Amino acid sequence: DAGITQSPRYKITETGRQVTLMCHQTWSHSYMFWYRQDLGHGLRLIYYSAAADITDKGEVSDGYVVSRSKTENFPLTLESATRSQTSVYFCASTRDSWQPQHFGDGTRLSIL
């Protein structure tokens, strides 16, 4: 089964560039999430979405933009990348609040 896929797996870019990370899930889950994972901070929520066209900020949303025009896709855009956004980014989805979130394998993003 396809599940949840993220692309690209690895990305290197320069400060000031715009970069978009893709997330696609095949379960038709209503809820989708973006996290970043950094040493010493664990997983921190960037944005989440309860349904198509409904998004809300997480604890570290500054510098990021999301959209959700279709249920299955939830792209994350760094409008003007900064070195502090170097991280591993994970996308997750779930059917409802009492169900576990299922994660993709992440995008490792390096900003030079």
Added chain:
Amino acid sequence: GESVGLHLPTLSVQEGDNSIINCAYSNSASDYFIWYKQESGKGPQFIIDIRSNMDKRQGQRVTVLLNKTVKHLSLQIAATQPGDSAVYFCAEGSGNNRKLIWGLGTSLAVNP
């Protein structure tokens, strides 16, 4: 950014022994708790969850215990195997808030 010199708590066990990984959660209003396993280069993988109306739940080789009095959660792994070596995260959520608060993780090393 990264915290130089910060290391995850590590639990080292012998193959075949039982493992207990502990987690102190922060919000007394949290009513949903979940454990994930993360292997190197992969996304977090759901292990087991529990709601606050329970104090114990069992899965295949795993048991989660919840002590709401002291805000403590534990994951017990029976007959630990080398394939159990990974970082384990606990997370908590409350009510209709789909956002999870994540712990920093514990690294489990299984010695053959």
